[in-house]
Amino acid sequence: MLTLYTYFRSSASFRVRIALNVKGLAHRSEVVWLPDLEHHADRYTSLNPQGLVPALQLDGHLFKQSLSIIEYLDETRPEPPLLPRDPIGRARVRSLAQLVACEIHPLNNLRVLKYLKNTLGQSQDAIDTWYRHWCALGLSAFERELADHPVVGRYCHSDAVSMADCCLVPQVFNAQRFKVDLSPYPQLMRVFDACMQLPAFDQAQPAKQPEAARGAG
Numbered sequence: 001m002l003t004l005y006t007y008f009r010s011s012a013s014f015r016v017r018i019a020l021n022v023k024g025l026a027h028r029s030e031v032v033w034l035p036d037l038e039h040h041a042d043r044y045t046s047l048n049p050q051g052l053v054p055a056l057q058l059d060g061h062l063f064k065q066s067l068s069i070i071e072y073l074d075e076t077r078p079e080p081p082l083l084p085r086d087p088i089g090r091a092r093v094r095s096l097a098q099l100v101a102c103e104i105h106p107l108n109n110l111r112v113l114k115y116l117k118n119t120l121g122q123s124q125d126a127i128d129t130w131y132r133h134w135c136a137l138g139l140s141a142f143e144r145e146l147a148d149h150p151v152v153g154r155y156c157h158s159d160a161v162s163m164a165d166c167c168l169v170p171q172v173f174n175a176q177r178f179k180v181d182l183s184p185y186p187q188l189m190r191v192f193d194a195c196m197q198l199p200a201f202d203q204a205q206p207a208k209q210p211e212a213a214r215g216a217g
Contacts, residue, residue: 002027003057005048007034008209011105011170012066013054017209018166019070021200023077027056031211034110067101070163082163093157096145096164100171104138108174131178139175139185142168146187154194161195169195173205 004020004027006013020027032038032053039051048055048064056063059076063069074082083090106112108131116122116130146152156164172192175182182189195201206212 003030004028005030005032005044005053005055005057006209007032007039007053008206008212010034010053011174012052012101014170014173014204014206015066015101015166016054016056016069017204018169018201019073019082019163021204022080022082022161022166023073025073025077029210033211033214067097067163067167070097070166074163080160082161082166084157084160084162089151089157092151093162093164096142096156097167099138099142099145100167103141104135104171107134108178128178132180135171135175135178135180136184139171139180139182139188143185143188146191152187152191154191156191161198161200165191165195165201168192169201 002020002025004013004016006017006029008031032044034053038044039053045051047062050064052064054064054066054069056069058072063072070082083093113127113131116127117124122130146156151157153159155161156168168188169192172182172189196205202208
């Protein structure tokens with residue numbers, strides 16, 4: 001069985017959980033408890049030198065980085081596809097996915113927020129302002145990408161779930177957790193709501209992971 005190294009609140013892990021569910025791929029979760037710094041322990045870094053989650057043990061290899069994992073799954077388990085068949089569509093979906101994974105998420109990652117607080121001595125108010133600024137900047141761009149685009153359907157790209165949706169939904173969860181005002185993004189939230197009606201997305205959410213019972217970290 002596939003083994004996913006994961007943490008319930010990790011939005012990158014959340015993306016991969018969605019993709020696995022969409023593909024109907026059963027997996028075993030190996031929890032890396034970030035609050036206890038298990039991702040920095042030799043036991044994990046000897047396996048994954050990046051010291052990040054998720055990582056996926058599959059086909060005799062350990063795959064790292066959420067978008068790389070999702071693309072590998074799509075190349076080797078192509079049904080149902082998470083990337084469109086046409087090159088222009090694939091480029092658009094990758095662009096939306098990277099808008100979240102490369103532009104919003106890195107600036108609001110937990111390790112960045114902890115560095116702002118513990119090393120740079122920023123107040124919680126300042127950190128919250130930082131988070132909301134970068135989140136709003138990225139979500140505003142995402143909203144504009146969805147508004148009146150001819151390829152937008154029920155989901156980010158047509159009426160089929162894609163890698164863009166796998167990235168958008170966890171980012172909205174994070175924004176809700178940090179009390180970001182999402183009312184300026186009606187198209188984005190429409191897609192979010194449509195995704196959350198699907199079991200693949202609903203069952204991947206943080207609160208429904210077994211380790212969530214251990215409490216927040």
